[in-house]
Amino acid sequence: MRTATCIIEMNLNHLNEEDRLFISRIGDLFAISQTRNIPKYIGFLNEREVFLASELIRQQGFTGCRFFGGYEGAARVVLGALPDYLQDSEASFPVRCVGVRYPKQYALSHRDFLGTLMHLNIARECVGDIVVGEGQAYLFVLEQVVPLILDEVVKIGSVGVKCEETQPPEIESEQAFEEISGTIGSERLDAVVALATRLSRQKSCELISRGLVQLQYETVSKPDIPLKEGDVFSIRGYGKYKLSRIGSLSKKGHLHITIEQYR
Numbered sequence: 001m002r003t004a005t006c007i008i009e010m011n012l013n014h015l016n017e018e019d020r021l022f023i024s025r026i027g028d029l030f031a032i033s034q035t036r037n038i039p040k041y042i043g044f045l046n047e048r049e050v051f052l053a054s055e056l057i058r059q060q061g062f063t064g065c066r067f068f069g070g071y072e073g074a075a076r077v078v079l080g081a082l083p084d085y086l087q088d089s090e091a092s093f094p095v096r097c098v099g100v101r102y103p104k105q106y107a108l109s110h111r112d113f114l115g116t117l118m119h120l121n122i123a124r125e126c127v128g129d130i131v132v133g134e135g136q137a138y139l140f141v142l143e144q145v146v147p148l149i150l151d152e153v154v155k156i157g158s159v160g161v162k163c164e165e166t167q168p169p170e171i172e173s174e175q176a177f178e179e180i181s182g183t184i185g186s187e188r189l190d191a192v193v194a195l196a197t198r199l200s201r202q203k204s205c206e207l208i209s210r211g212l213v214q215l216q217y218e219t220v221s222k223p224d225i226p227l228k229e230g231d232v233f234s235i236r237g238y239g240k241y242k243l244s245r246i247g248s249l250s251k252k253g254h255l256h257i258t259i260e261q262y263r
Contacts, residue, residue, distance in 0.1 A: 019052060019218075026053050026079070030062050033081035039092055043078030044069065044128040044142070048217030051232075053079050069128050070095045070140035071171045076128040078142075094143045095128065098150070099166035104135035106159045113137055116156050120148060131171055138168060176263040177242075183254035187246065189215065190223035193233070196241050196259050212236040 015023065025042060033040040045053065050067065057065055062081075068090050069077035078093055086092050102108065113130045117139070128140035141149065146165055153163050184191040193204040193213060205223045207213055213220060214234045215227070227233070227243050234240040240262040247256035 015052075019048075022049060022052060023056055026056055029079070030065070030081045033064070033083065037083045039083060039086050040081045041078050041094055044076040044125055044140075045079060046076060046217070047232075050077060050079075051216050066090075068093045068095060070097055071129075071168050073171070074129050074140065076140075078128070096141055096143045096146050097166055097168040098139040098141060098146060098163055100137045100139060100153070100156070100161050100163050102135060102137075102156065102159050102161040106135075108132060108137065108156050108159060112156050113139065116153060117141075117149070120152055122148065138166075138171075140168070177260035178263055179244075180241075180259040180261060181257070183250050183252075183256055185254055187226045187228070187255065187257075188223060189213070189220065189225040189227060189233070192227050192243060192257070192259065193235060195257070196233075196261070197235060197238050207235060 029040045029042050032038070045067075053067075056062070064082045064084065066080050066082060067077040068080065069075070078095055080086075080093055082089075082092070100113070110130050110132055113132065114127065117127055118124070122141075122145050126142040126145045130140070131138045139149070150163050150165065153161065155161060180196060182195045184195055190201055190204045190208060193199075193207060194201050197204060197207075199207075208223045209221060211219050211221065212235060215225060216232060217234075229243060229246050231243045232240070233243070242260045242262070243257065244260045245258040247258070249255060
């Protein structure tokens with residue numbers, strides 16, 4: 001069994017301390033699951049943590065793992081390290097759905113619900129997606145906090161609500177994109193950002209140097225970082241994007257690329 005320390009030294013020296021601690025937790029998760037032949041879970045994970053966990057799983061060839069957030073396409077998910085007898089099971093995950101109902105005339109937001117849960121000192125990693133509709137919302141949470149929510153949440157802000165554990169409804173999870181196509185001189189981050197924003201290379205470099213650009217959910221400051229197909233980046237004030245395709249060279253030696261902007 002390879003230890004978490006070895007994993008960090010082998011592949012992940014560039015990470016900051018917070019990321020390294022997270023990777024160590026993932027290594028321990030798989031070590032315990034494989035040694036004891038029991039399921040182990042960690043979550044809910046944010047997008048950066050999902051990326052790091054996925055990279056570690058790919059690099060180390062871990063098997064018996066699965067992400068699940070309560071429904072297909074969930075943004076925040078729990079990672080499960082699963083023995084053979086549970087690898088096809090979502091029912092084993094400690095993810096529960098709490099339905100919240102309230103008068104339809106009130107427009108409550110994701111922030112309203114999250115603020116209420118944080119006020120109860122529920123850790124952020126215990127809360128997954130919050131899906132808000134007209135007069136109802138669905139909270140995906142770890143099973144350990146369900147009793148607290150059912151006992152304590154009677155209002156969201158000043159609006160009276162009724163909570164009950166329920167089966168999740170059918171949730172539309174299809175991600176919409178707008179395609180941006182063009183040519184760039186190279187796969188450098190500043191060139192891709194310039195195309196995505198329709199700004200000059202100088203302006204895109206300024207965005208990067210000001211800490212307004214994240215690559216793979218981590219703030220970056222170097223404009224010359226090379227991107228590859230599938231890389232996700234976000235620009236504060238502009239949106240979130242994925243470099244979906246790097247094509248052939250134009251007659252002038254520029255690369256044809258396609259960027260998908262999340263909607």
